[in-house]
Amino acid sequence: MKLSLILELTGIKNLDIDEDIDIKNINTIKDASKDEISFLDNQKYLQDLKDTKAKAVFITEDLKQFVPDGTYALQCKNPYLAMAKTTKLFAKNHTRDRGADAILEKGAKVWTDIKNIGYDTKIGQNSIISRGVVIGNDVSIGKNCIIYPNVVIYDGCKIGDECIIHANTVIGSDGFGFAVDGKEYTKIYHNGIVNIKNNVEIGSNTSIDRAVFDETYIGENVRIDNLVHIAHNCYISEGCIITGQCGFAGSSKLGEYVIVGAQSGVAGHLQIAPFSTISARSGVTKTITKSHKQWTGFPIMEHKVWLKIQAKIQKMFNKNLKK
Amino acid sequence: MKLSLILELTGIKNLDIDEDIDIKNINTIKDASKDEISFLDNQKYLQDLKDTKAKAVFITEDLKQFVPDGTYALQCKNPYLAMAKTTKLFAKNHTRDRGADAILEKGAKVWTDIKNIGYDTKIGQNSIISRGVVIGNDVSIGKNCIIYPNVVIYDGCKIGDECIIHANTVIGSDGFGFAVDGKEYTKIYHNGIVNIKNNVEIGSNTSIDRAVFDETYIGENVRIDNLVHIAHNCYISEGCIITGQCGFAGSSKLGEYVIVGAQSGVAGHLQIAPFSTISARSGVTKTITKSHKQWTGFPIMEHKVWLKIQAKIQKMFNKNLKK
Amino acid sequence: MKLSLILELTGIKNLDIDEDIDIKNINTIKDASKDEISFLDNQKYLQDLKDTKAKAVFITEDLKQFVPDGTYALQCKNPYLAMAKTTKLFAKNHTRDRGADAILEKGAKVWTDIKNIGYDTKIGQNSIISRGVVIGNDVSIGKNCIIYPNVVIYDGCKIGDECIIHANTVIGSDGFGFAVDGKEYTKIYHNGIVNIKNNVEIGSNTSIDRAVFDETYIGENVRIDNLVHIAHNCYISEGCIITGQCGFAGSSKLGEYVIVGAQSGVAGHLQIAPFSTISARSGVTKTITKSHKQWTGFPIMEHKVWLKIQAKIQKMFNKNLKK
Numbered sequence: 001m002k003l004s005l006i007l008e009l010t011g012i013k014n015l016d017i018d019e020d021i022d023i024k025n026i027n028t029i030k031d032a033s034k035d036e037i038s039f040l041d042n043q044k045y046l047q048d049l050k051d052t053k054a055k056a057v058f059i060t061e062d063l064k065q066f067v068p069d070g071t072y073a074l075q076c077k078n079p080y081l082a083m084a085k086t087t088k089l090f091a092k093n094h095t096r097d098r099g100a101d102a103i104l105e106k107g108a109k110v111w112t113d114i115k116n117i118g119y120d121t122k123i124g125q126n127s128i129i130s131r132g133v134v135i136g137n138d139v140s141i142g143k144n145c146i147i148y149p150n151v152v153i154y155d156g157c158k159i160g161d162e163c164i165i166h167a168n169t170v171i172g173s174d175g176f177g178f179a180v181d182g183k184e185y186t187k188i189y190h191n192g193i194v195n196i197k198n199n200v201e202i203g204s205n206t207s208i209d210r211a212v213f214d215e216t217y218i219g220e221n222v223r224i225d226n227l228v229h230i231a232h233n234c235y236i237s238e239g240c241i242i243t244g245q246c247g248f249a250g251s252s253k254l255g256e257y258v259i260v261g262a263q264s265g266v267a268g269h270l271q272i273a274p275f276s277t278i279s280a281r282s283g284v285t286k287t288i289t290k291s292h293k294q295w296t297g298f299p300i301m302e303h304k305v306w307l308k309i310q311a312k313i314q315k316m317f318n319k320n321l322k323k
Numbered sequence: 324m325k326l327s328l329i330l331e332l333t334g335i336k337n338l339d340i341d342e343d344i345d346i347k348n349i350n351t352i353k354d355a356s357k358d359e360i361s362f363l364d365n366q367k368y369l370q371d372l373k374d375t376k377a378k379a380v381f382i383t384e385d386l387k388q389f390v391p392d393g394t395y396a397l398q399c400k401n402p403y404l405a406m407a408k409t410t411k412l413f414a415k416n417h418t419r420d421r422g423a424d425a426i427l428e429k430g431a432k433v434w435t436d437i438k439n440i441g442y443d444t445k446i447g448q449n450s451i452i453s454r455g456v457v458i459g460n461d462v463s464i465g466k467n468c469i470i471y472p473n474v475v476i477y478d479g480c481k482i483g484d485e486c487i488i489h490a491n492t493v494i495g496s497d498g499f500g501f502a503v504d505g506k507e508y509t510k511i512y513h514n515g516i517v518n519i520k521n522n523v524e525i526g527s528n529t530s531i532d533r534a535v536f537d538e539t540y541i542g543e544n545v546r547i548d549n550l551v552h553i554a555h556n557c558y559i560s561e562g563c564i565i566t567g568q569c570g571f572a573g574s575s576k577l578g579e580y581v582i583v584g585a586q587s588g589v590a591g592h593l594q595i596a597p598f599s600t601i602s603a604r605s606g607v608t609k610t611i612t613k614s615h616k617q618w619t620g621f622p623i624m625e626h627k628v629w630l631k632i633q634a635k636i637q638k639m640f641n642k643n644l645k646k
Numbered sequence: 647m648k649l650s651l652i653l654e655l656t657g658i659k660n661l662d663i664d665e666d667i668d669i670k671n672i673n674t675i676k677d678a679s680k681d682e683i684s685f686l687d688n689q690k691y692l693q694d695l696k697d698t699k700a701k702a703v704f705i706t707e708d709l710k711q712f713v714p715d716g717t718y719a720l721q722c723k724n725p726y727l728a729m730a731k732t733t734k735l736f737a738k739n740h741t742r743d744r745g746a747d748a749i750l751e752k753g754a755k756v757w758t759d760i761k762n763i764g765y766d767t768k769i770g771q772n773s774i775i776s777r778g779v780v781i782g783n784d785v786s787i788g789k790n791c792i793i794y795p796n797v798v799i800y801d802g803c804k805i806g807d808e809c810i811i812h813a814n815t816v817i818g819s820d821g822f823g824f825a826v827d828g829k830e831y832t833k834i835y836h837n838g839i840v841n842i843k844n845n846v847e848i849g850s851n852t853s854i855d856r857a858v859f860d861e862t863y864i865g866e867n868v869r870i871d872n873l874v875h876i877a878h879n880c881y882i883s884e885g886c887i888i889t890g891q892c893g894f895a896g897s898s899k900l901g902e903y904v905i906v907g908a909q910s911g912v913a914g915h916l917q918i919a920p921f922s923t924i925s926a927r928s929g930v931t932k933t934i935t936k937s938h939k940q941w942t943g944f945p946i947m948e949h950k951v952w953l954k955i956q957a958k959i960q961k962m963f964n965k966n967l968k969k
Contacts, residue, residue: 116472134473174526226822239831299633457778475814491851510810588908632963
């Protein structure tokens with residue numbers, strides 16, 4: 001994508017730069033490589049800006065001074081909005097209607113209408129694709145998987161070996177993201193994927209959203225129950241157990257072997273230390289750095305503290321509550 | 324529908340009225356027009372009764388005196404039950420199996436089996452109907468929409484222009500409604516629709532129920548995330564942002580540009596003032612009349628009050644909780 | 647299944663028993679009959695062990711002494727793991743691809759692709775199977791049912807007469823169960839079914855999991871709303887009303903005519919007394935034995951107690967919270 005097109009779409013003018021440069025993709029300021037474009041809308045990431053390899057960044061006037069040499073500063077009022085607009089230029093065509101026929105490896109059984117499987121997609125050995133399943137283009141499914149009826153897997157997603165996905169679950173729907181500009185919402189096109197590793201089982205009616213850039217990651221051996229919501233760019237490490245109706249906001253990151261009790265929620269951009277246990281119906285609102293502990297409540301606290309507080313409340317009110 | 328049939332079904336007898344009257348529909352006491360029938364089961368709506376234009380109302384003996392001239396009083400023990408029974412008479416036949424073939428406007432792409440699209444339905448210009456989508460009769464979908472795989476849209480619903488609906492979402496399932504009479508539940512047939520305006524994006528695995536009468540309304544520019552539950556007759560105004568796993572009970576009404584945090588719930592028949600923000604995991608149990616404020620907790624309170632209470636609780640218990 | 651095969655799979659050796667015995671099934675220690683195998687992993691069920699009729703039980707060394715005469719003690723370190731491994735031997739082949747064509751009784755309307763209906767399945771009189779519905783093998787659906795589009799019903803499940811199931815709901819997905827052995831998870835194959843009795847209505851995008859052994863039970867006249875999660879082996883008695891986004895962990899049991907408010911959760915292996923009301927957004931963490939009462943909060947308490955506590959908290963903080 002020519003930089004000139006990006007500048008035209010975002011209304012950025014009068015820069016003394018080579019607009020003929022080819023931009024390969026859009027990425028975070030931290031991960032962007034030298035042929036990618038990025039943005040900064042939060043001072044928190046100032047150090048990432050100083051270290052960025054991005055070819056160009058959307059940036060406000062006041063932070064322009066921190067853009068390193070070799071990176072173009074694309075000055076604008078609302079860098080997040082500029083980024084959102086630019087995602088559209090890099091959006092995959094989710095409706096591509098031609099390509100190579102799906103490859104079905106030896107022993108793969110496709111019971112859904114073969115037209116429900118996209119182009120340039122691969123179904124691994126002995127995997128079963130049940131009736132009503134719809135699989136997009138450029139999808140890769142490993143061997144010995146069972147995909148139950150009416151599951152939908154969007155374009156580009158990857159499923160490992162030995163995975164089971166129960167009925168009506170959705171893998172790869174767009175994340176919930178848009179730039180707000182007064183009363184206008186500009187859709188952020190989610191050009192990343194969902195990457196599910198080996199030996200994962202996922203319940204029914206669960207939604208796992210694709211990443212903005214890069215991938216939403218579900219590690220090896222993870223177990224996910226029914227009606228779970230996993231937002232864009234979450235990172236669920238190996239061996240995590242996620243029970244029914246939990247929700248994870250964007251970019252939350254679980255260390256390995258975390259257990260999350262039913263109907264809990266985790267706010268965005270948090271980390272949970274490995275081997276943590278989150279009790280049912282908890283709301284995780286801050287990063288958990290100590291591993292091997294149990295956490296409860298909303299706002300969350302150590303489980304043993306929560307138990308003490310409950311006991312105290314009980315005691316405090318007990319006299320008056322007796323009938 | 325002849326009034327005589329309604330009276331027969333509901334077991335109301337010995338009225339000195341013209342049973343040959345044609346009743347066009349059933350509606351709330353406030354909205355009923357002069358060829359419609361209604362009911363009163365709550366003294367709260369007594370003023371609406373006095374002002375009603377309904378041709379007839381199911382009503383208990385004690386309130387009969389307030390029925391205005393020109394409206395028939397259909398006296399019965401359980402007006403809500405009588406209404407429930409009557410809804411069946413006005414139920415659309417959700418299984419109508421004939422009618423005009425769907426109209427596909429210029430550029431519309433229908434990738435689902437064409438037989439999955441009902442009679443008298445219209446798909447607007449350049450809209451994409453993905454594989455496995457099922458659309459009922461009398462549905463109208465605007466232009467430039469993307470309906471992702473395995474979405475179900477029930478009979479009669481309307482989708483505006485530029486809408487995106489993600490996989491496995493359901494638009495127009497019956498509301499959760501029935502009249503209780505001892506151990507008997509009488510289904511209330513939901514004869515209304517869901518009306519979704521322009522430029523709305525809805526996530527995956529979300530359910531939006533149809534109205535009892537009239538419509539469940541999703542205003543222009545609304546954004547709805549995954550696994551959201553919107554019950555019958557909700558009114559979501561322009562620009563609202565509804566995040567993952569929220570739930571809205573019947574007839575709740577959001578003013579414009581309300582933001583609802585993840586996993587929150589809103590009780591039935593409440594209003595939320597425009598530009599309110601509801602924090603994640605809140606339970607809204609009362610109408611919010613002041614706009615431009617943030618609300619938190621369950622029961623809900625102003626966010627700044629909630630913060631103070633949390634700080635106080637922390638302080639109060641802190642001594643004893645130290646290990 | 648020969649006992650020798652089970653012993654080989656679970657690595658149990660050197661027993662002086664007749665390995666040629668035929669084991670018909672795997673079951674709980676309480677319900678196992680004399681041609682079934684069982685396990686004990688919790689001292690709580692010691693009395694059940696003493697009374698068991700099981701032909702053999704997986705058991706730890708210390709409890710071996712309590713195994714009654716006529717039952718083989720299969721000593722191992724992790725009986726739950728041994729049981730999990732054994733479930734695989736008794737797993738139905740969810741992918742059986744031959745059998746008798748489905749029986750469609752008089753007046754049944756099948757609008758989904760007939761190939762979407764499994765072998766040895768029966769659709770009752772006048773029932774409607776909508777487009778995109780997928781039904782497994784050995785399923786039985788009663789008369790006058792409406793199964794809305796894209797519903798999935800797994801193998802072996804039973805639906806009574808006069809039932810309505812709304813779009814994209816899943817009946818019979820595997821329960822969330824596995825044996826944990828260090829970092830290894832061993833899937834527990836769910837060989838039970840879901841048994842739904844007459845006159846049940848279920849909303850859209852709801853998940854009801856199949857039982858490990860035996861059945862997940864939904865009694866007559868039950869009403870279930872949208873996006874509800876009912877885990878394996880739950881028992882929902884006649885007339886229960888379950889509103890939107892509730893969740894029930896494994897083996898929870900509701901007495902008749904229990905009402906559960908929206909977004910509530912019930913922990914596993916609990917009972918709720920008949921005619922209880924659970925307020926919205928409650929978390930039931932203990933068995934409720936008194937019937938005809940209302941319960942609120944998390945942890946749950948009687949509704950009137952909860953109201954008092956809320957009032958006290960309000961009062962306590964009121965002075966300082968005034969602005």
